[in-house]
Amino acid sequence: MIPISWYLIVGAVLFLIGVLGFFIKRNIIALLLSVEIMLNAVNLTFVAFSSQHGQISGQIFVFFVLVVAAAEAAVGLALVIAMFRNRESLNVDRSNLLKW
Amino acid sequence: MDPFSLLWLIPVLPLIGAAINGVFGKHLSKTAIAVIASGAVGLSFLISARAFFAMLSVSELPIIRDYFTWIQSGRFQANFGFMLDHLSGLMILIVTGVGFLIHVYSAGYMAHEEGYYRYFAYLNLFVFFMLTLVLANNYLLMFVGWEGVGLCSYLLIGFWFTRKSAADAGKKAFVVNRVGDFGFVLAIIFIFWTFDRIDFAGVFGRLADGSAFPVEQLGNVGVLTVIGLLLFVGAAGKSAQFPLYVWLPDAMEGPTPVSALIHAATMVTAGVYMVARSAAIYNHAPGALLVIAVVGAFTAIFAASIGLVQTDIKKVLAYSTVSQLGYMFLACGAGAYAAGVFHLMTHAFFKALLFLGAGSVIHGMGGLQDIRKMGGLRHQMPWTYRTFLVGTVAIAGIPPLAGFFSKDAVLWGVWNYATYGKILWTVGVIAAAFTSFYMFRLLILTFYGSPRYTHHDVHHVHESPKSMLIPLVVLAILSIVAGWVGIPPVLGGGNQIEHFLSAEAHETASESAGHSTEELLLMAVSTGAALGGLFLAYLFYVARPSLPAALATKAHSMYSIVLNKYYVDELYDAVIVWPVVRTSREFLWKFVDTIVIDGTVNGVGKLVRGSAGALRRMQSGYVRTYAGWIFLGGVAVLAWFLR
Numbered sequence: 001m002i003p004i005s006w007y008l009i010v011g012a013v014l015f016l017i018g019v020l021g022f023f024i025k026r027n028i029i030a031l032l033l034s035v036e037i038m039l040n041a042v043n044l045t046f047v048a049f050s051s052q053h054g055q056i057s058g059q060i061f062v063f064f065v066l067v068v069a070a071a072e073a074a075v076g077l078a079l080v081i082a083m084f085r086n087r088e089s090l091n092v093d094r095s096n097l098l099k100w
Numbered sequence: 101m102d103p104f105s106l107l108w109l110i111p112v113l114p115l116i117g118a119a120i121n122g123v124f125g126k127h128l129s130k131t132a133i134a135v136i137a138s139g140a141v142g143l144s145f146l147i148s149a150r151a152f153f154a155m156l157s158v159s160e161l162p163i164i165r166d167y168f169t170w171i172q173s174g175r176f177q178a179n180f181g182f183m184l185d186h187l188s189g190l191m192i193l194i195v196t197g198v199g200f201l202i203h204v205y206s207a208g209y210m211a212h213e214e215g216y217y218r219y220f221a222y223l224n225l226f227v228f229f230m231l232t233l234v235l236a237n238n239y240l241l242m243f244v245g246w247e248g249v250g251l252c253s254y255l256l257i258g259f260w261f262t263r264k265s266a267a268d269a270g271k272k273a274f275v276v277n278r279v280g281d282f283g284f285v286l287a288i289i290f291i292f293w294t295f296d297r298i299d300f301a302g303v304f305g306r307l308a309d310g311s312a313f314p315v316e317q318l319g320n321v322g323v324l325t326v327i328g329l330l331l332f333v334g335a336a337g338k339s340a341q342f343p344l345y346v347w348l349p350d351a352m353e354g355p356t357p358v359s360a361l362i363h364a365a366t367m368v369t370a371g372v373y374m375v376a377r378s379a380a381i382y383n384h385a386p387g388a389l390l391v392i393a394v395v396g397a398f399t400a401i402f403a404a405s406i407g408l409v410q411t412d413i414k415k416v417l418a419y420s421t422v423s424q425l426g427y428m429f430l431a432c433g434a435g436a437y438a439a440g441v442f443h444l445m446t447h448a449f450f451k452a453l454l455f456l457g458a459g460s461v462i463h464g465m466g467g468l469q470d471i472r473k474m475g476g477l478r479h480q481m482p483w484t485y486r487t488f489l490v491g492t493v494a495i496a497g498i499p500p501l502a503g504f505f506s507k508d509a510v511l512w513g514v515w516n517y518a519t520y521g522k523i524l525w526t527v528g529v530i531a532a533a534f535t536s537f538y539m540f541r542l543l544i545l546t547f548y549g550s551p552r553y554t555h556h557d558v559h560h561v562h563e564s565p566k567s568m569l570i571p572l573v574v575l576a577i578l579s580i581v582a583g584w585v586g587i588p589p590v591l592g593g594g595n596q597i598e599h600f601l602s603a604e605a606h607e608t609a610s611e612s613a614g615h616s617t618e619e620l621l622l623m624a625v626s627t628g629a630a631l632g633g634l635f636l637a638y639l640f641y642v643a644r645p646s647l648p649a650a651l652a653t654k655a656h657s658m659y660s661i662v663l664n665k666y667y668v669d670e671l672y673d674a675v676i677v678w679p680v681v682r683t684s685r686e687f688l689w690k691f692v693d694t695i696v697i698d699g700t701v702n703g704v705g706k707l708v709r710g711s712a713g714a715l716r717r718m719q720s721g722y723v724r725t726y727a728g729w730i731f732l733g734g735v736a737v738l739a740w741f742l743r
Contacts, residue, residue, distance in 0.1 A: 046713065092723045094722070096722050098721050
């Protein structure tokens with residue numbers, strides 16, 4: 001049996017990859033993908049703990065996260081299209097008008 | 101029908117008149133306004149007279165009518181209720197009677213003035229408050245009337261408010277009265293604290309039942325003395341006693357009928373009424389009485405001496421009023437409350453007469469008030485002259501006119517006053533001589549000799565209309581006969597007024613028995629003083645007209661001190677007004693307000709703006725910066741939980 005720490009390490013590494021991707025990439029689609037990676041890292045952690053403790057609630061949470069992630073992808077991609085139509089660019093650093 | 105069932109209407113009728121004239125007066129004709137205002141007071145007078153004469157046959161006095169509970173809080177209770185006894189009965193007759201005559205007079209006097217309806221609304225409102233003051237059956241309701249008459253006095257002094265001097269005089273009256281009213285309020289608090297009640301019947305009832313409240317002998321200052329002194333502070337403010345008299349001469353800025361009604365006949369006598377009403381308290385506090393007597397005597401001679409050299413016809417009468425009020429307080433202080441109230445009544449008649457006469461002169465001269473520029477008016481204004489002559493003789497105290505009997509009652513009461521009675525009596529007689537001198541000086545300068553005005557000053561000297569002359573004649577008759585109710589036994593009279601008021605004064609039997617020669621002698625002395633004043637006035641202004649100027653140069657320093665009213669106004673300016681104004685301006689305004697308060701408010705604003713200006717830089721608009729902040733926040737939260 002694979003110990004739980006392995007799952008947690010994989011989850012943490014995945015999460016860090018997502019975070020780093022979010023900070024490094026400028027393409028907004030890459031940012032959305034990074035968010036997906038982070039969410040799935042969390043999902044993995046949930047499932048690992050669920051299995052460890054023998055409780056179903058962690059797995060139910062994963063379903064909710066998947067639903068939210070799907071909705072987020074739908075809205076996010078719609079925004080990406082709207083943004084591209086306006087600016088002919090997917091660079092998030094060029095969308096900085098909403099500030100002080 | 102119960103003759104007292106309409107008691108509440110006596111003050112309410114003028115209130116209705118004030119409301120009608122105040123609200124609809126703009127759309128009414130001058131005749132209608134005058135009829136409504138005078139009619140309201142006239143009706144009040146009729147009801148008062150009916151109640152008064154019905155009261156004479158009632159043995160159970162006072163008649164108390166409680167209409168509703170005004171304030172109820174714990175043990176404290178104040179009712180809205182009226183009390184009719186001999187003292188308040190006499191007062192309502194004076195207020196409504198003289199008030200009615202002055203309303204009629206005003207109809208003629210104010211005929212050419214703007215704000216006719218405003219004037220009558222104020223005047224009616226004044227009568228309402230004055231009647232509330234004298235009819236009230238407890239100290240708090242009396243205070244309501246007290247404040248109300250002060251308000252109306254303020255409004256009427258500043259009636260010509262576009263004139264700065266009038267507006268200032270109104271303010272001065274209001275502020276000085278506030279000092280006195282403060283004393284009155286404190287007195288009411290002390291009365292409640294001591295007696296647990298504030299209605300007259302209750303307070304005096306508790307005083308009467310003996311051992312709980314012993315008489316506080318001289319030098320033994322107890323709570324009753326404190327109450328008495330605080331009440332007198334209030335009285336001194338309202339009744340213009342030293343050192344709070346300064347507002348009354350300035351109050352002459354108001355229309356002359358107002359000076360007659362408010363600043364001579366009624367409102368300023370409210371203090372005397374209050375002291376007489378509180379006789380039961382004062383009889384237990386001889387120390388307070390001594391203070392009243394001394395202040396009264398000092399005011400009487402002090403104001404009379406200022407009156408000697410005044411040149412404005414109304415100012416002479418104003419100082420005379422202050423002096424006569426001093427007389428009334430002197431009497432009350434000596435324990436002769438009935439004599440004080442007697443003098444109050446006769447003074448109301450002859451001083452109202454003199455003021456209205458002066459108003460008639462001013463009216464006829466087109467606004468001129470300087471007696472140095474008058475002269476010879478007895479030919480042009482015969483009726484004004486005749487009535488003014490009656491008033492002058494009455495106030496001078498020459499028998500058999502009203503002033504003689506009341507002044508004599510005062511002096512006789514003072515003579516019998518155990519503490520310093522003889523000294524105070526001497527002061528009173530000298531003041532009487534002064535009074536006689538300045539009044540005959542006024543009479544001679546105004547009505548005798550040859551005219552000193554030029555046609556440049558005065559266009560057309562004329563006698564006043566009938567509506568002004570009839571009140572003058574009525575008041576002149578009253579000034580002659582009013583004294584006859586107080587003829588002392590030594591002259592064969594019954595001195596009815598003293599017996600009439602004895603219950604309210606809580607007096608024991610009169611002391612006048614057995615001193616007939618002494619009393620006659622004193623009468624002769626005071627009459628001699630009055631005639632001496634008359635003779636001096638004749639000497640100075642008829643026989644040897646150069647004498648006053650010669651005397652003025654000879655005793656120049658003294659003359660200028662008196663002419664400048666002993667520099668009391670200047671002293672108040674320097675000691676009170678100037679420091680208050682300077683402190684307000686330099687400290688309260690320029691430091692406390694500008695620096696402390698404005699600085700705090702503006703400082704808070706600046707602080708918020710500055711810190712917000714720095715913090716808003718966080719809102720860069722870059723998505724990844726926000727993500728960074730969220731990440732750092734997450735790390736911080738995690739670190740907190742994992743610590």
